[in-house]
Amino acid sequence: xxxxxxxxxxxxxxxxxxxxxxxxxxxxxxxxxxxxxxxxxxxxxxxxxxxxxxxxxxxxxxxxxxxxxxxxxxxxxxxxxxxxxxxxxxxxxxxxxxxxxxxxxxxxxxxxxxxxxxxxxxxxxxxxxxxxxxxxxxxxxxxxxxxxxxxxxxxxxxxxxxxxxxxxxxxxxxxxxxxxxxxxxxxxxxxxxxxxxxxxxxxxxxxxxxxxxxxxxxxxxxxxxxxxxxxxxxxxxxxxxxxxxxxxxxxxxxxxxxxxxxxxxxxxxxxxxxxxxxxxxxxxxxxxxxxxxxxxxxxxxxxxxxxxxxxxxxxxxxxxxxxxxx
Amino acid sequence: xxxxxxxxxxxxxxxxxxxxxxxxxxxxxxxxxxxxxxxxxxxxxxxxxxxxxxxxxxxxxxxxxxxxxxxxxxxxxxxxxxxxxxxxxxxxxxxxxxxxxxxxxxxxxxxxxxxxxxxxxxxxxxxxxxxxxxxxxxxxxxxxxxxxxxxxxxxxxxxxxxxxxxxxxxxxxxxxxxxxxxxxxxxxxxxxxxxxxxxxxxxxxxxxxxxxxxxxxxxxxxxxxxxxxxxxxxxxxxxxxxxxxxxxxxxxxxxxxxxxxxxxxxxxxxxxxxxxxxxxxxxxxxxxxxxxxxxxxxxxxxxxxxxxxxxxxxxxxxxxxxxxx
Numbered sequence: 156x157x158x159x160x161x162x163x164x165x166x167x168x169x170x171x172x173x174x175x176x177x178x179x180x181x182x183x184x185x186x187x188x189x190x191x192x193x194x195x196x197x198x199x200x201x202x203x204x205x206x207x208x209x210x211x212x213x214x215x216x217x218x219x220x221x222x223x224x225x226x227x228x229x230x231x232x233x234x235x236x237x238x239x240x241x242x243x244x245x246x247x248x249x250x251x252x253x254x255x256x257x258x259x260x261x262x263x264x265x266x267x268x269x270x271x272x273x274x275x276x277x278x279x280x281x282x283x284x285x286x287x288x289x290x291x292x293x294x295x296x297x298x299x300x301x302x303x304x305x306x307x308x309x310x311x312x313x314x315x316x317x318x319x320x321x322x323x324x325x326x327x328x329x330x331x332x333x334x335x336x337x338x339x340x341x342x343x344x345x346x347x348x349x350x351x352x353x354x355x356x357x358x359x360x361x362x363x364x365x366x367x368x369x370x371x372x373x374x375x376x377x378x379x380x381x382x383x384x385x386x387x388x389x390x391x392x393x394x395x396x397x398x399x400x401x402x403x404x405x406x407x408x409x410x411x412x413x414x415x416x417x418x419x420x421x422x423x424x425x426x427x428x429x430x431x432x433x434x435x436x437x438x439x440x441x442x443x444x445x446x447x448x449x450x451x452x453x454x455x456x457x458x459x460x461x462x463x464x465x466x467x468x469x470x471x472x473x474x475x476x477x478x479x480x481x
Numbered sequence: 482x483x484x485x486x487x488x489x490x491x492x493x494x495x496x497x498x499x500x501x502x503x504x505x506x507x508x509x510x511x512x513x514x515x516x517x518x519x520x521x522x523x524x525x526x527x528x529x530x531x532x533x534x535x536x537x538x539x540x541x542x543x544x545x546x547x548x549x550x551x552x553x554x555x556x557x558x559x560x561x562x563x564x565x566x567x568x569x570x571x572x573x574x575x576x577x578x579x580x581x582x583x584x585x586x587x588x589x590x591x592x593x594x595x596x597x598x599x600x601x602x603x604x605x606x607x608x609x610x611x612x613x614x615x616x617x618x619x620x621x622x623x624x625x626x627x628x629x630x631x632x633x634x635x636x637x638x639x640x641x642x643x644x645x646x647x648x649x650x651x652x653x654x655x656x657x658x659x660x661x662x663x664x665x666x667x668x669x670x671x672x673x674x675x676x677x678x679x680x681x682x683x684x685x686x687x688x689x690x691x692x693x694x695x696x697x698x699x700x701x702x703x704x705x706x707x708x709x710x711x712x713x714x715x716x717x718x719x720x721x722x723x724x725x726x727x728x729x730x731x732x733x734x735x736x737x738x739x740x741x742x743x744x745x746x747x748x749x750x751x752x753x754x755x756x757x758x759x760x761x762x763x764x765x766x767x768x769x770x771x772x773x774x775x776x777x778x779x780x781x782x783x784x785x786x787x788x789x790x791x792x793x794x795x796x797x798x799x800x801x802x803x804x805x806x
Contacts, residue, residue: 181611207611210642212638213634213637215634215637215638217600217634218600218635218637221597221600221601221631222600222601222603222604222638223604224600224604225539225541225601225602225603225604225605225607225618226607229589229604230608230612231607231608231611233604248597248631249600252597253592253601255796257590258796258797258798260572260576260577260582261575261582261590262571262574263573263794264572264583264585265582265589268798297802298796298797321797321798322797349805395804396803396804396805396806397805397806399805399806400805431805
């Protein structure tokens with residue numbers, strides 16, 4: 156394997172590794188076969204595994220996710236692609252009412268081991284219906300696990316954990332990170348869901364981020380270091396299970412918290428995390444908590460407008476700086 | 482169909498009818514909570530189709546699914562205990578009337594969002610094909626589901642992938658409170674749409690258990706041979722309203738009378754008497770069904786409520802419900 160791998164290549168690599176080790180893993184989605192996916196995140200799978208394991212579907216989001224559910228209930232481990240995460244709304248019944256409820260309402264009789272993969276988030280100028288960070292939609296539904304990796308190695312490791320999970324996982328691949336590069340993961344690399352990573356150590360402020368906001372947070376931390384502010388950056392990696400223990404432990408070292416979310420402030424995952432901190436970690440805090448989040452407007456098209464709406468390095472630096480001086 | 486087989490199907494229908502009557506009575510006594518969507522009148526579809534299926538075929542049903550659970554092997558006792566919120570219920574009192582499920586016999590659930598289970602049945606059929614098992618998946622649904630997007634997405638995907646799945650519509654003429662004909666562009670809401678997906682669409686008298694069995698057996702053979710899905714529209718009638726809050730006063734008296742005279746149990750009974758089965762034999766079957774259901778009611782009444790801790794189990798495969806690590 157090459158010295159570096161892109162996030163985009165890591166998606167296909169992560170799926171391929173699981174398909175090689177487990178014949179019950181099959182893929183379905185729009186344009187995922189010979190075309191290799193509109194983001195090329197399934198490139199090579201059709202060639203290696205053939206049309207009996209990599210299935211092109213019509214533009215039918217309900218059928219894609221509904222069929223994945225039926226297959227998962229009957230012995231397969233399907234990996235379904237919903238091209239843009241905005242389109243999860245087209246099959247929301249399956250994600251809100253069917254998949255996460257069936258185990259519970261049947262008294263534990265039915266297992267649904269499936270993965271719904273989707274390209275999430277902004278930064279590419281796709282406009283209001285192809286740019287949303289929608290992980291919060293899934294967060295409101297008990298019964299779904301939620302993965303949102305930020306590095307190629309985590310994509311591979313978390314894909315392994317997601318496909319091997321006996322529970323349903325919604326796997327958010329960030330569009331803005333597809334071309335980013337990182338170290339290739341070693342063989343049999345698995346990153347358990349629910350384990351946050353401290354990706355930079357620092358003594359003054361804890362910065363918690365997810366997916367595309369992790370590199371934003373790291374860049375901000377670099378700049379803050381020049382000002383003498385030590386920023387600890389926590390990559391949450393998954394929202395369910397939520398690793399509140401790692402966040403509370405980091406706060407024990409820094410006593411200050413900033414959360415960086417691409418999604419709108421209204422109803423964002425940061426609100427849940429911050430409420431846990433207020434509930435259980437209030438005594439650890441020496442300053443108020445801050446949330447740097449998307450604005451409550453639809454994502455605009457122009458770069459100059461989008462920058463106004465989603466978190467940027469400048470916004471994060473300003474938030475951390477204000478807390479460091481508190 | 483030989484007489485012995487038809488007699489067995491009659492007994493199954495009698496048991497379902499008795500169970501539905503018990504559910505109705507228990508609801509009026511305040512012992513069944515929430516709501517019920519009774520299937521009295523629809524018995525021939527579940528029983529006739531069931532007789533044409535293999536034991537390992539998959540069945541998906543709707544919120545009006547008591548008859549499908551019973552026809553596939555759930556007992557009256559576990560169904561009634563579920564409706565009465567008992568720990569011994571089919572879904573351990575976590576599902577209720579609208580979600581009767583018995584995975585051990587591949588009755589893979591009753592779904593309360595109209596039409597949602599049709600793509601699931603397509604997925605189960607896809608899985609059967611991938612695993613090479615020769616299993617079939619059957620989705621039972623009401624006429625109202627035919628105007629849902631998932632119905633059309635499911636039929637198309639099943640057709641283009643040529644999957645072994647049967648779509649069986651229980652057309653009881655009413656989409657909840659509204660005549661299906663008032664809100665649908667074609668006379669046969671399910672069968673007439675099949676041609677749009679290049680698959681067979683047939684209609685059958687859904688109150689005649691023999692005709693249902695024959696139609697499902699024929700379409701099942703075809704699907705198992707690799708010829709793909711089909712739609713079967715079985716015409717039937719609800720004896721009760723849509724749900725417990727609906728007295729169904731909107732139905733013309735002469736229509737109700739006509740359909741009650743076309744009762745699936747009476748039809749089967751007539752066929753059996755014609756074939757020489759003595760009336761006493763059928764009366765015995767009715768009495769046996771009544772006794773089994775009475776014992777089920779008594780057992781369910783005496784069963785305990787679920788342990789309150791059960792509210793926090795079964796979200797995840799490890800049995801738990803934790804959202805944090």
